[in-house]
Amino acid sequence: MKFPRRGAPGSRAAAPTGHGLLRGAVRHSAGRTAAVLCCSAASAGAALAVPAALGRALDLLLDSGGGSGSSGSGFDGGSGSARCWLLVCGALIVAVVLLDALEALLSGVTSARSTAWLRGRGLAGLLGAAPEHGARLPPGELATRLSANATEAGTAPVSAAALAASLLAPAGAVIALFLIDFWTAVAFLAGIPVLLLVLRAFARDTSDSAARYQRVQADLASRLVEVLDGARTVAAAGTAERERDRILAPLPELAVQGRRMWRVHGRAVARGGVLLPLLTTGVLAVGGVALAAGRISVGDLLAASRYAALAAGVGAGAGLLGSLVRSRSAARRTAALAALPPLAYGTGRLPEAGPGALDLRGVRVVRDGRTLLDGVDLSVPGGVSVAVVGRSGAGKSTLAAVAGRLTDPDEGRVLLDGVPLASLARGELRREVGYAFERPVLFGDTIGAALAAGAEPASAARVRSAARAASADAFVRLLPRGYDTPPAEAPLSGGELQRLGLARAFAHAGRLLILDDATSSLDTVTERQVERALARDITPGTRLVVAHRLSSAARADLVVWLEEGRIRAVGPHPELWRVPAYRAVFAPPGEHSEPNEPTEKGR
Numbered sequence: 001m002k003f004p005r006r007g008a009p010g011s012r013a014a015a016p017t018g019h020g021l022l023r024g025a026v027r028h029s030a031g032r033t034a035a036v037l038c039c040s041a042a043s044a045g046a047a048l049a050v051p052a053a054l055g056r057a058l059d060l061l062l063d064s065g066g067g068s069g070s071s072g073s074g075f076d077g078g079s080g081s082a083r084c085w086l087l088v089c090g091a092l093i094v095a096v097v098l099l100d101a102l103e104a105l106l107s108g109v110t111s112a113r114s115t116a117w118l119r120g121r122g123l124a125g126l127l128g129a130a131p132e133h134g135a136r137l138p139p140g141e142l143a144t145r146l147s148a149n150a151t152e153a154g155t156a157p158v159s160a161a162a163l164a165a166s167l168l169a170p171a172g173a174v175i176a177l178f179l180i181d182f183w184t185a186v187a188f189l190a191g192i193p194v195l196l197l198v199l200r201a202f203a204r205d206t207s208d209s210a211a212r213y214q215r216v217q218a219d220l221a222s223r224l225v226e227v228l229d230g231a232r233t234v235a236a237a238g239t240a241e242r243e244r245d246r247i248l249a250p251l252p253e254l255a256v257q258g259r260r261m262w263r264v265h266g267r268a269v270a271r272g273g274v275l276l277p278l279l280t281t282g283v284l285a286v287g288g289v290a291l292a293a294g295r296i297s298v299g300d301l302l303a304a305s306r307y308a309a310l311a312a313g314v315g316a317g318a319g320l321l322g323s324l325v326r327s328r329s330a331a332r333r334t335a336a337l338a339a340l341p342p343l344a345y346g347t348g349r350l351p352e353a354g355p356g357a358l359d360l361r362g363v364r365v366v367r368d369g370r371t372l373l374d375g376v377d378l379s380v381p382g383g384v385s386v387a388v389v390g391r392s393g394a395g396k397s398t399l400a401a402v403a404g405r406l407t408d409p410d411e412g413r414v415l416l417d418g419v420p421l422a423s424l425a426r427g428e429l430r431r432e433v434g435y436a437f438e439r440p441v442l443f444g445d446t447i448g449a450a451l452a453a454g455a456e457p458a459s460a461a462r463v464r465s466a467a468r469a470a471s472a473d474a475f476v477r478l479l480p481r482g483y484d485t486p487p488a489e490a491p492l493s494g495g496e497l498q499r500l501g502l503a504r505a506f507a508h509a510g511r512l513l514i515l516d517d518a519t520s521s522l523d524t525v526t527e528r529q530v531e532r533a534l535a536r537d538i539t540p541g542t543r544l545v546v547a548h549r550l551s552s553a554a555r556a557d558l559v560v561w562l563e564e565g566r567i568r569a570v571g572p573h574p575e576l577w578r579v580p581a582y583r584a585v586f587a588p589p590g591e592h593s594e595p596n597e598p599t600e601k602g603r
């Protein structure tokens with residue numbers, strides 16, 4: 001079979017809806033995000049109150065110690081009050097520390113939960129779509145989108161809350177400046193438009209470089225996974241060094257984008273670093289003038305200088321803004337998976353005890369602008385075995401995918417026992433249609449669990465009889481822990497793995513079984529044994545077998561001969577064998593010494 005084509009690394013599988021997905025994540029963790037915001041706000045409030053309390057304590061101390069003589073008991077009373085205010089200061093500082101600790105804890109939990117939510121959405125989108133959609137992106141790219149990108153996107157709710165909260169203290173500080181002296185606040189606000197321009201440029205440049213950085217990161221992962229997958233080819237070709245260089249080729253670009261992000265950040269920090277001290281100095285200068293004019297006290301000036309410093313904390317928002325921008329860019333990449341078109345299911349059911357009659361009517365499949373199947377009309381009576389043959393690339397696997405609804409045709413309908421596949425409930429469809437593939441993958445903690453997994457878990461007895469039918473039972477029992485052996489610990493040949501794939505399909509056999517090149521690694525004797533056991537021991541139903549071997553076609557009740565996405569002929573093998581072009585499917589013309597090669601049918 002052909003493996004579905006993949007787009008360029010980093011290409012998007014669907015329209016990005018990163019913003020929508022982030023909104024969903026924020027909504028999902030609204031309670032925890034609100035708690036983070038409350039902690040931050042309370043901490044900012046406490047931090048805001050500290051300068052006022054400190055200024056008040058200083059004024060009281062100056063009043064009482066300065067011997068102003070305004071009252072005879074002023075010294076004791078004044079220093080007592082000052083002590084009170086100092087205690088308030090201490091309590092506020094402790095509150096700030098505790099609230100910050102709580103905020104850090106809640107932030108961690110919130111980010112972890114929203115990451116899990118985003119990852120779940122991405123994964124659900126990927127697994128809910130037709131497999132060919134996911135296959136457009138390389139595995140490394142998919143893994144990056146569901147791991148690193150989802151993690152970065154998951155920090156968005158906390159970053160947003162922290163950004164909002166980080167503005168509270170500066171906003172409160174500006175209000176406090178207004179209350180202390182109008183002109184100190186004006187002095188600070190005069191520089192804000194410039195600061196906004198700096199932040200805007202920062203957000204724009206960060207967004208661009210973060211998106212590029214994340215794309216290159218995924219490209220690196222894709223190359224790595226590709227090479228790991230093809231480790232034997234690399235070893236056989238002796239191209240390890242070349243492959244290492246190829247994997248690392250995007251590294252300079254990663255460094256460029258990483259440096260660019262730091263430069264953008266550094267530029268914003270440097271500009272803020274010049275602007276904000278200028279503003280605080282301005283506030284102090286204006287405050288000094290106000291003190292000299294007698295409009296404010298020394299304590300007020302101290303408070304104003306602290307508030308100016310707090311207001312300058314608005315510059316710290318740049319870091320949070322940067323992380324929010326990176327989260328958005330990462331969310332866009334995960335969202336592309338969540339937005340894949342789902343393979344929708346109906347609620348329909350199949351007629352009881354139907355024979356498994358399969359009908360394809362006017363089926364047309366177009367992928368990436370290429371017509372893979374066209375005008376396919378096929379009626380397969382229930383209970384027969386059908387071999388789908390044709391040259392490589394004729395569309396056999398595509399037909400097998402459409403027949404069991406791994407993908408939907410662009411035109412036409414596929415019916416099982418008269419019911420359109422698209423109208424069936426997912427459980428019903430997957431119970432009644434089984435698949436085995438050329439390269440099966442075993443999911444499960446043990447081989448037994450991997451074989452039992454399906455729309456309905458198969459019993460241990462059923463798994464064993466299916467494994468016997470697939471000629472897998474004997475070698476599984478020879479494994480150190482038999483059926484309890486974890487798949488990763490079982491050294492399996494290609495043929496053994498295929499037999500396990502067949503066993504899994506047999507254990508869940510319904511009324512239609514589709515074997516897509518699922519016996520290509522089996523020797524002909526084992527293949528024959530499996531076919532016999534399938535007919536004898538497994539629920540009789542319709543079998544659609546994508547076959548390259550002449551013997552498989554010869555033993556089938558019916559052969560569907562595909563050519564360039566169209567059905568060239570349907571009929572029993574002996575009839576088709578009379579056609580030279582049909583014989584040429586199995587070997588180039590002239591290579592058949594016996595044009596009417598005897599079939600193994602009925603042996």
Ligand SMILES: Nc1ncnc2c1ncn2[C@@H]1O[C@H](COP(=O)(O)OP(=O)(O)OP(=O)(O)O)[C@@H](O)[C@H]1O
Binds near residue numbers: 004005392398399
């Ligand atoms: N998602 C896709 N996008 C574009 N072209 C595709 C896609 N999937 C398959 N093709 C192409 O469609 C053609 C039919 O593929 P298919 O896998 O059905 O052929 P096949 O007959 O099973 O081939 P083989 O015997 O080599 O396995 C091939 O040329 C293949 O490259």
